[in-house]
Amino acid sequence: xxxxxxxxxxxxxxxxxxxxxxxxxxxxxxxxxxxxxxxxxxxxxxxxxxxxxxxxxxxxxxxxxxxxxxxxxxxxxxxxxxxxxxxxxxxxxxxxxxxxxxxxxxxxxxxxxxxxxxxxxxxxxxxxxxxxxxxxxxxxxxxxxxxxxxxxxxxxxxxxxxxxxxxxxxxxxxxxxxxxxxxxxxxxxxxxxxx
Amino acid sequence: xxxxxxxxxxxxxxxxxxxxxxxxxxxxxxxxxxxxxxxxxxxxxxxxxxxxxxxxxxxxxxxxxxxxxxxxxxxxxxxxxxxxxxxxxxxxxxxxxxxxxxxxxxxxxxxxxxxxxxxxxxxxxxxxxxxxxxxxxxxxxxxxxxxxxxxxxxxxxxxxxxxxxxxxxxxxxxxxxxxxxxxxxxxxxxxxxxxxxxxxxxxxxxxxxxxxxxxxxxxxxxxxxxxxxxxxxxxxxxxxxxxxxxxxxxxxxxxxxxxxxxxxxxxxxxxxxxxxxxxxxxxxxxxxxxxxxxxxxxxxxxxxxxxxxxxxxxxxxxxxxxxxxxxxxxxxxxxxxxxxxxxxxxxxxxxxxxxxxxxxxxxxxxxxxxxxxxxxxxxxxxxxxxxxxxxxxxxxxxxxxxxxxxxxxxxxxxxxxxxxxxxxxxxxxxxxxxxxxxxxxxxxxxxxxxxxxxxxxxxxxxxxxxxxxxxx
Numbered sequence: 001x002x003x004x005x006x007x008x009x010x011x012x013x014x015x016x017x018x019x020x021x022x023x024x025x026x027x028x029x030x031x032x033x034x035x036x037x038x039x040x041x042x043x044x045x046x047x048x049x050x051x052x053x054x055x056x057x058x059x060x061x062x063x064x065x066x067x068x069x070x071x072x073x074x075x076x077x078x079x080x081x082x083x084x085x086x087x088x089x090x091x092x093x094x095x096x097x098x099x100x101x102x103x104x105x106x107x108x109x110x111x112x113x114x115x116x117x118x119x120x121x122x123x124x125x126x127x128x129x130x131x132x133x134x135x136x137x138x139x140x141x142x143x144x145x146x147x148x149x150x151x152x153x154x155x156x157x158x159x160x161x162x163x164x165x166x167x168x169x170x171x172x173x174x175x176x177x178x179x180x181x182x183x184x185x186x187x188x189x190x191x192x193x194x195x
Numbered sequence: 196x197x198x199x200x201x202x203x204x205x206x207x208x209x210x211x212x213x214x215x216x217x218x219x220x221x222x223x224x225x226x227x228x229x230x231x232x233x234x235x236x237x238x239x240x241x242x243x244x245x246x247x248x249x250x251x252x253x254x255x256x257x258x259x260x261x262x263x264x265x266x267x268x269x270x271x272x273x274x275x276x277x278x279x280x281x282x283x284x285x286x287x288x289x290x291x292x293x294x295x296x297x298x299x300x301x302x303x304x305x306x307x308x309x310x311x312x313x314x315x316x317x318x319x320x321x322x323x324x325x326x327x328x329x330x331x332x333x334x335x336x337x338x339x340x341x342x343x344x345x346x347x348x349x350x351x352x353x354x355x356x357x358x359x360x361x362x363x364x365x366x367x368x369x370x371x372x373x374x375x376x377x378x379x380x381x382x383x384x385x386x387x388x389x390x391x392x393x394x395x396x397x398x399x400x401x402x403x404x405x406x407x408x409x410x411x412x413x414x415x416x417x418x419x420x421x422x423x424x425x426x427x428x429x430x431x432x433x434x435x436x437x438x439x440x441x442x443x444x445x446x447x448x449x450x451x452x453x454x455x456x457x458x459x460x461x462x463x464x465x466x467x468x469x470x471x472x473x474x475x476x477x478x479x480x481x482x483x484x485x486x487x488x489x490x491x492x493x494x495x496x497x498x499x500x501x502x503x504x505x506x507x508x509x510x511x512x513x514x515x516x517x518x519x520x521x522x523x524x525x526x527x528x529x530x531x532x533x534x535x536x537x538x539x540x541x542x543x544x545x546x547x548x549x550x551x552x553x554x555x556x557x558x559x560x561x562x563x564x565x566x567x568x569x570x571x572x573x574x575x576x577x578x579x580x581x582x583x584x585x586x587x588x589x590x591x592x593x594x595x596x597x598x599x600x601x602x603x604x605x606x607x608x609x610x611x612x613x614x615x616x617x618x619x620x621x622x623x624x625x626x627x628x629x630x631x632x633x634x635x636x637x638x639x640x641x642x643x644x645x646x647x648x649x650x651x652x653x654x655x656x657x658x659x660x661x662x663x664x665x666x667x
Contacts, residue, residue, distance in 0.1 A: 019512040020388055020488045024626040029607035033259070033273035035233035035280050047628050052614075075512060077389040080422060080488070081626060082605075083324040084231065085340035106358075106392055106424055107324060111340035128508075165356060167216045178342070179242070182219055182350040185211055189352055192210040192221055 004116025005175040009097055010143045010154065012069035015134045016061055021074055022081035023108065027090040029082075040086050041093030062094075066138035071098045073130050078119075079108025088112045098144050100151065102127045113168045114178065120144065120151055126160040129153060146172060197463025199360050200429050201395050204335045204460070208318045210352055217354040223317040224251050225347045226303045227290070229281040230258045230607070231322030235345035236284040248351040249289040253312060256281055256294050257302045261609045262570050262597040265295060274608060288348075301573020301599040304328040304541040308412065309575055311441025315430035315457040320347055325541045325623065327418040330427035331411035332434055333460050335395070337425040358424045359393055359469035362462070364400035367476035372656040374551075375410030376543060376621065376640035378402065379417040380482035380492045382474060388490035391423030394470065397462060398428050402476040408437040409547035416542045417623050420489035429461040481656050483528055484625045484638040486516040491625070495643065495655050499526045519627050520635050521615075528637070528653045532564060533617040536648040537630070538594075539570030540604035540622035543641050546579050548621070549596075552645045553585040555659075561593035562651025568610060569594045570602040594648065606631040619647045 031043040049060050056063040072091065078101035079087060088111040091099060099112060100120045112119045122130070133140040133153050141154040146169065152159035170176060182189070198206075210219040227235075232254075239246065246252060259274035261267075269275035278295060285292040293299040299306055304325050307313040313329045319336035320326060322344040329336035339353065347353055365378060383390075396418050403414065411428050418426030428434075435454055438444050445453045480494030493499065501524045505513050517523060538544070538552055549571065561567050569589050571577040577599055580586055586596040603610040604622040611631030612618040618636050621644050625636035637653065646654040 017511065018515065019509060020490075022488065022624075022626045024605075024624070024629050028628055028632070029258075029605040032230050032607065033277050035277060036237065037234050047632055052632070075508075077392070077422065080388055081324065081419075081624060083322060083338035083340055085234075085322075085342060088340070103389060103392065105389070105422055107338055107340060107419075111342065114340060114342035124508075165217065167354075178354045179238075179346050179349050182346065182352050182354060185219060186350070188211050188219070189221070189350060 003114070003171070003175050003177050006097060006116050006118050006146055006172045008145050008147070009070060010141055011071050012139050013071040013073050013130065013134050013142050014061055014067045014069055015131050016072060016074040017131055019075035020077045020080055023079055023084050023087040024081055026079070026087040027084065032084060032086050037089050039093065040090035041095065044090040044094045067134070070096055071100060071142055071144065072096045073100045073127070073134070076101060076103040078104050080105040083107045085111040085115070088115045088117050092117045100127070100130065113172065116172060118144065118146065118172065120162045122151060122160050122162060129158055196467060197465040199462045199466040199468060200333065200397055200427060200460055201335065201360050204316055204318065205357060207316070208335070217356045220318065220353050220355045222251070222320050222347050222351055222353055224253060224312055224319050225351070226307055226319065226321035226326065227252060227254045227344065228258060228303050228321070228323065229256050229277045231341050232284065232344055233277065233280050234341050235322070235348055236288065238345040239288070239348055242349070244349050246288040246290060246348045251351060252290045252348065253307070254281060254285050254290050254292040255300055255303050255306055258601045258605065258607050260295055260600040262600045262602045265598045270609070298574050301575065302541045302544065302601055304416065305544060305572030305576065308332065308408070309441065309573060311438055311444035314438055314444070314453070315434060316460050320353060324419040325416050327423070327425040328412050328416040328541055330415040330418065330425050331408060332438070333427055333430035333457065335425065335427065338419060358395045361391060361394040361396045361423070361470040361472070362468040363396055363398050363472045363474070365398070365402040365474045365476055366400040367402055369402060369476045369479065370657065372642055372660050373479050373481055374640050374642065375406055375413040377479050377482045378476070379414045380484065380489070380638060381479045383417065383421045383490050384482065384492035385474070386421055386472065388420060388488040389422045390490070391418065391421035394423050396423045396426040398426055403428060404431065407547055408433060409545040412545065413542055417489065420623055430457045481640060481643050483643065483653065484636070485520060485522055485528060487519055487625055487627050489623065489625060489638060491516065492638070495529065495653070499524055499528070501525055529655060531617070531653045532651060533619050533637070533647055533653065534565065535612050535616055535618035536565055536567040536644050537570070537603040537618055537620040537622060538641055538644050539568065539572070539602050541572065541601070542623045543621035544570060544572030544576065546576050548641045549576065549580050549585055550583070552641050553588040555642060555645050556592040556594065556649065557588050559592055559649050561648045564651045565648055567594040567648045568597055568603060570597045570610070571599050573599045603630050605629060606634070612636070619644045619653065
């Protein structure tokens with residue numbers, strides 16, 4: 001089955017300079033009861049975003065009128081904790097195509113890639129530059145080029161290259177799917193079982 | 196050059212390894228539960244695929260289940276629907292389900308080992324990060340996302356890049372009152388909640404070797420809390436004795452053959468690890484966390500760190516965590532009043548945990564200000580506890596023994612810690628809201644939790660044990 005394709009993007013960014021954001025913050029367990037993949041964006045960062053009565057908390061960045069865009073930029077060790085793919089679904093469903101951090105938890109990174117959400121790991125220095133850029137100008141544009149594997153702050157031209165597994169890169173650019181790939185090797189699997 | 200235990204098991208499960216591609220890794224057993232599987236089954240239906248190896252798939256309901264009056268229908272509609280969906284999916288795809296009411300139902304990481312499904316040298320995955328628990332048997336076991344659950348259902352394989360290898364050795368004698376939970380909380384506090392990211396950990400050393408299987412499971416369970424993909428411990432006589440005679444353990448000749456193989460499962464002396472860490476067991480105090488990730492832990496007599504001890508860019512997150520917890524820098528937690536005690540979860544809900552707690556609280560009473568929940572990890576643990584009379588000891592102390600499930604570990608079922616309340620918990624995560632919106636969690640060992648239940652406040656279990664020795 002084809003999955004979401006990602007190649008290139010230019011957008012403003014949403015800053016979330018908090019470290020160790022775990023998947024319980026991205027989507028709390030009590031919202032994991034849905035049996036489809038849709039609608040999780042409504043509860044993205046639920047307890048940081050809304051008060052107990054469900055009113056938006058003004059001081060949270062997603063409720064701030066100045067910040068919007070398709071790129072979420074967060075502190076290090078983003079996506080730690082639970083393996084819930086609902087975290088990646090919630091971020092993508094809300095409208096983000098890219099998450100940038102100086103460090104990602106392994107399972108989250110895999111889940112994101114399997115949903116056409118590109119996790120970009122940058123240096124501490126570049127992360128700081130991104131935060132500086134967005135706090136200087138909330139509409140600062142950032143360019144992401146997957147083919148050439150770079151992320152660039154458009155106004156200053158500062159850029160950094162990022163790593164991605166070549167197979168996963170091909171999957172994102174072409175919309176390939178892991179299951180199709182393994183099924184194309186089904187004979188090998190059956191031979192393995194006979195060993 | 197010699198091989199690590201991890202590489203021996205990985206290599207034995209590689210179906211295909213191609214330059215530029217992740218390996219195709221064969222999965223011996225796939226555990227599933229109600230929360231992370233429904234979308235995977237939907238995916239199979241959309242693709243028109245069957246479950247490739249239904250007999251190598253084992254299901255149970257654990258996250259959503261109530262732990263009181265389990266014989267009644269689940270009250271909350273969405274929870275009930277999710278559990279019903281699992282039943283329906285298992286029936287449609289031919290998967291064995293140990294559902295609510297079944298004699299083998301329980302937390303997925305408790306039932307696998309106790310049924311003898313978890314064995315040395317095998318590969319296990321589950322849509323649950325604490326799948327690392329099964330590594331205690333000398334197996335490769337790790338958590339996966341739902342797209343990968345679908346992948347394993349469809350192919351019994353997983354596309355996976357080989358992680359780096361880390362060895363963590365703990366040597367020496369533990370102090371009285373210090374156990375497996377303290378060891379792992381100590382390690383995570385030293386290397387941080389991200390210190391193991393990108394690695395698969397092998398735990399070694401004579402302290403680890405001296406632990407029971409239950410203790411080893413507690414250690415491996417929390418590997419993910421340092422970011423590691425998983426953790427494992429080489430099998431030995433303790434492992435073999437534990438597996439022997441269990442329901443799905445090999446029998447007769449098969450057993451002998453299996454044991455011969457298991458005895459080859461260790462890291463060769465000259466095996467190279469990408470990282471090696473060494474700790475001295477004597478340095479480990481009873482541990483407690485003060486913050487909002489499992490790396491934020493201290494010895495129980497230590498003080499909450501000062502903000503200035505962190506780098507400038509970390510101070511904002513640190514202050515946010517302390518504010519959430521209602522604590523301040525340089526504070527001692529000893530004597531801090533608590534409201535709830537939770538003894539349970541896939542980290543600490545096995546029979547040994549319940550025995551340890553029962554032995555300690557026998558003849559004591561819980562403090563009036565505390566609500567205590569003791570939640571067995573499985574139906575079998577519950578039955579065993581009752582057979583040994585532990586339920587009577589718990590009841591006499593004011594700790595009713597509940598029914599099996601994930602319970603207050605994750606604020607998804609009826610067992611939630613109310614906003615603002617402090618819970619000393621034997622579970623694995625102290626994230627904001629983990630045990631319920633605005634709940635505040637102190638992670639600790641079963642003994643430290645039990646001591647707090649008796650005194651109503653954070654307590655050094657060693658003082659208790661010393662006094663009891665004096666009284667004799």
